[in-house]
Amino acid sequence: MKLVLCFTGSSPSAGPPTSETATRMRNGKPPVPAVCLTTWTGNNKELHQRRSVGRYDHLMMTTLSETDIADVGHGENLGCVTEEVSVSTAEVKHELQTSPSQPASYTSSPKELSDTLHMDHSDVKLDPSADTPAPVGQPVKRKKGPAPKMLGNEVCSVCGDKASGFHYNVLSCEGCKGFFRRSVIKGAQYVCKNSGRCEMDMYMRRKCQQCRLRKCREAGMLEQCVLSEEQIRLKKMKKQHDEEAGRSSTMSAPSPAADIPPLAPEQQEMIEKLVAMQKQSNKRSFIDRRKVTPWPQSQDPMNREVRQQRFAHFTELAIMSVQEIVDFAKQLPGFLELTREDQIALLKTSTIEIMLLETSRRYNPAIESITFLTPDFSYNKEDFAKAGLQIEFINPIFEFSKGMNDLHLDEAEYALLIAINIFSADRPNVQDHDLVEKLQQPYVDALHSYIRIKRPNDHLMFPRMLMKLVSLRTLSSVHSEQVFALRLQDKKLPPLLSEIWDVHE
Template identity: 90%
Template sequence: TIKHPVKRKKGPAPKMLGNEVCSVCGDKASGFHYNVLSCEGCKGFFRRSVIKSAQYSCKNNGRCEMDMYMRRKCQQCRLRKCREAGMLEQCVLSEEQIRLKKLKKQQEEETARTSAVMTPTPPPEMATLDPQQQEMIEKLVAMQKQCNKRSFLDRPKVTPWPQSQDLQNREVRQQRFAHFTELAIMSVQEIVDFAKQLPGFLELTREDQIALLKTSTIEIMLLETSRRYNPTIDSITFLKDFSYNKEDFAKAGLQFEFINPIFEFSKGMNDLHLDEAEYALLIAINIFSADRPNVQDHDLVERLQQPYVDALRSYIMIKRPNDHLMFPRMLMKLVSLRTLSSVHSEQVFALRLQDKKLPPLLSEIWDVNE
């Protein structure tokens, strides 16, 4: 007698536990197909048989017991078992129906993607600068411009760069070295003037002021050098008119072990495309570094630095809302400056071994004992 299975109610298929078997052949079931729990093999076999109206014949007069072995040997009995298990022909989709179903699914997915693109996501809460931060940034930029303007007025006092290409001429070498050291002196004076105008700097003891300036000056000079880098001609321009490539630095007596890192750092900074406010904030953060040698009041220096760090973070979030890594990248540049500062110390020592004597101001700021 044929057993008529109880039909499953319509609705979502119940969750499988992982140990179900096919109602037709006893293989591991893969889901509910055509109203019955079955495996992929029996599902495909039943569908092909229905669509093709297949006629099979059994060599055993339709008495084969169906299992994973016999399902491949007797298709007539397998089809009979499919029907007995409860597979319904009206549940099988035709080729055209399947094609239309796939097409509909593709259209729905495309619509969903289009909607995701067309529908803007709610913007995150915008960062804002409070009035004090805005005023601080404007003052920093104005202070830098004023310091730079004073240096520009002193430009005629700088020893001219010699036109002679004679690398062996001692006088020519000394002129080039004097040209560079005088530019360095102007840069140091700019930095000192800028630091004295920073809110809180004059609150520090004279000893801490000197300790901060001695160690930060060369790093700020390198920051200022990087903002004057021209990637088109791979050169650095000072006071708008003086441009120098690596060879010019070498002619002035600097070593390529120091020159190459300067240009590499400058290229990296140029890639960040910082504006005047970001440079000014970085310089202020660099000056108020509590971990400098010989600094006594670390807590005060840290408190003075924090407003500049907060202002830079907020400024970057406003200017570059989609670049969440810009702030840590900029701070990492300050770490790179520590390495460059060590290379600079080696360069200063090398100059002492040559016939290069630094001017008193540079000797004092860089702790060179003649």
């Protein structure tokens, strides 16, 4: 097991805790220095629901520039270090033993998406119509510095239980540490039955997940620390590969392109079918574009009807994209062999990431716009903002799209990336992990072979593409925050989008 320590700022300073810090801790207050601790065990299925691409992480062991580590900024810069320690694995036991009640599981009904798996394209209704959850507290920013020593009588800043350390920037217990990590990784959205007014303690922490997550953020827990774990691991892999590459370069010369074997016949056939499937789905969307609510001509920002029309326009485009993705997934060999529950689990979490992939391939850097279907459906950042999206979500979309555009991927590479993304065994609620990984493997192998043939001199392209899948996990988390913001704006999503994005009335 590894303990990852993430410090805000460029690097942590050494030294024992100051007298000021010790005084604050004796008084039960959180310390001034900001440090976040989290554990990672490679064999734990749940903790594998981080920013990863399953068991293919080892394929990314190659030289990457700092800008390849993450496409999407998440607030403050984080410098992280790791150290080997012996850690108790009783995180879950701690919470179950100290909690007065059993966990209240919260899962949504898969009916809407289940119906979509079997509906005709013409059955999709473009009828957007909101909910207003309580606003989430802003995290407390603290100064950087080393973590103070524990005195043994500290309490969790979230629920009041006995604290075990400083986790994600906050003095907290094992239970709240794990709850915050799981919530961030899954992009979880909870609903409070008491309108967000629950007082958080050891009893209520198991009763109301929304208020518990809100209290975590108000106490100062930082999502950046959770998301940075993948970046730390990739940087370590980069360093390891740099050392191996340095040793091997002195021993042998690189093989010429002529030595690269061609695609296997089954791989060539697979790629051709994937590209044809995508073209067919895009063709249906092109025909259905006439059903989409027109983009209003009025520029009046105060006109409520105009704002609603813009929002309807984008949600209807999103529904068309969802239907494209469902159609594409149903045609992938092996997808229908999965149980209905696993099909739904894969689609619910991969859909937004595939939509963002499709958005990136339509990015035009010359005019900094994204064009769907025809030039009439072209949008810049201002257009997205007029439809109700936040700049905190718009900017990462365009940054990711620009990064993808710089790779100059072709139709085959996009299609293979989408298939790999769909068959990600680390998605929440997936039951048959082995089968999903088995179905994903041919697409990973085909992409690797295809890139070696198309770009024989670019040994970084394959890991860079897989890194984009990691970046999509980050964007997916940002999207979850955007969905909350839309509900605060009194904007109601259509049923299909609500089901896929876990928006519960």
